[in-house]
Amino acid sequence: MQGREIGLIGLGKMGKNIAIQMHNKKYNVIVWNRSKDPVHELEKMGIDSAETIEQMVGKLKPSRTVWVMLPSGDVTVEFITKLLEIMQKGDTVIDGSNSFYKESSMLYAKAKEKGIDYLDAGCSGGPSGALNGMSIMVGGDKEVFERYESLFRELSVNNGYLHTGKAGSGHFVKMAHNAIEYGMMQAIGEGLELIEAGPYKNDTDLVKVCRLWNNGSVIRGYLMELSERALAKDRHLSSIAPYVQDNGEGRYAVHTAIDYDIPLGIITDSLYTRFESRSDNKFQRRMLAALRHEFGGHDVKAEEK
Numbered sequence: 001m002q003g004r005e006i007g008l009i010g011l012g013k014m015g016k017n018i019a020i021q022m023h024n025k026k027y028n029v030i031v032w033n034r035s036k037d038p039v040h041e042l043e044k045m046g047i048d049s050a051e052t053i054e055q056m057v058g059k060l061k062p063s064r065t066v067w068v069m070l071p072s073g074d075v076t077v078e079f080i081t082k083l084l085e086i087m088q089k090g091d092t093v094i095d096g097s098n099s100f101y102k103e104s105s106m107l108y109a110k111a112k113e114k115g116i117d118y119l120d121a122g123c124s125g126g127p128s129g130a131l132n133g134m135s136i137m138v139g140g141d142k143e144v145f146e147r148y149e150s151l152f153r154e155l156s157v158n159n160g161y162l163h164t165g166k167a168g169s170g171h172f173v174k175m176a177h178n179a180i181e182y183g184m185m186q187a188i189g190e191g192l193e194l195i196e197a198g199p200y201k202n203d204t205d206l207v208k209v210c211r212l213w214n215n216g217s218v219i220r221g222y223l224m225e226l227s228e229r230a231l232a233k234d235r236h237l238s239s240i241a242p243y244v245q246d247n248g249e250g251r252y253a254v255h256t257a258i259d260y261d262i263p264l265g266i267i268t269d270s271l272y273t274r275f276e277s278r279s280d281n282k283f284q285r286r287m288l289a290a291l292r293h294e295f296g297g298h299d300v301k302a303e304e305k
Contacts, residue, residue, distance in 0.1 A: 015069030089115030108167035122174020139170030179253035
C-alpha cells in the first residue's frame, strides 16, 4: 500500500461511510461511483474523486490499493475484472462486497495471474459500523493480509477483524454470519408476534420488553436494540408492508449447505419466509384448501372480490 492512499469504488450506504471513516482516519481517499450525488457529497468534505475508474487508478501511485464496495454478484465480478485489466503487478484489490465465496476464489486466481494481490473482506456492522468501526472477515494470502492489517484495524472496532484463511474464506465466513442473522431475525419476529397476538397484548409494551431483554437477558444484542428502535417509531409496524427482501447471502448459505450435506433448517425456513412475504398469489395455500375440500369435503373460504 502506497502510504495512506486508497481508491474506493461504490458509495452505497456502506461504501460512502467507509470512505468517510477512511478520510477521518487521515487516509487520502479517491472515490468513484456510478451515480454522482454521493460523490459530490464527499467532495464537499474534502475527499478526492475521479470521473472514471481509469482516472482513479491513474491518480493512485504504485503500489495501488483499491477497495471495492459494490452489490454482490455480477456487478462486483464485472468491475473487479475491469480493474484487473487496468491495474499493474504489485497493486491490490480489496473486495468488501458480499460476494459468493466461489466468485471470490475465482477473482483471486484472475488477480494472481496478473501479479495483483486480492483480499476478500466481508464487512458487518451496517452503515453505522462502516462509519464508526466494523467487524471485518478477511480472506487471502497471509502476507498480503499482514501488509494491510493496520488498515483493517483502523476500520474495525476493538478486536473486530480476523484473517480467516485463504482466498474466499472471508466471504465464506461472512456468508455464514449473514445466514445466522437471518435465523435470529426470524426468531425475534416470531417471539414478538406471540406477545403481540397473545392474551396479554393489551397490557404488555413491546418497546419496554425489547429494552428489558437487551439488559442482562440471554438474547440481548444489537438486533434486540434495533427491534426496540423500530417499535418505538411505530408500535404496531403498521406503516411497513410485510414484504421482506433478501440480498443473496441466505441463498448462498442454503446452496452451500446442500453441497456439504449440512442441515440448515432454521436458516432455510427463514429464507423461505422471505420468499413467501413477496408472493401475492399464495397458490400453495389455495391448493391446500382445494385438496382438503376434494378428499374430505371440508369447507373452503371463497375469495373476496
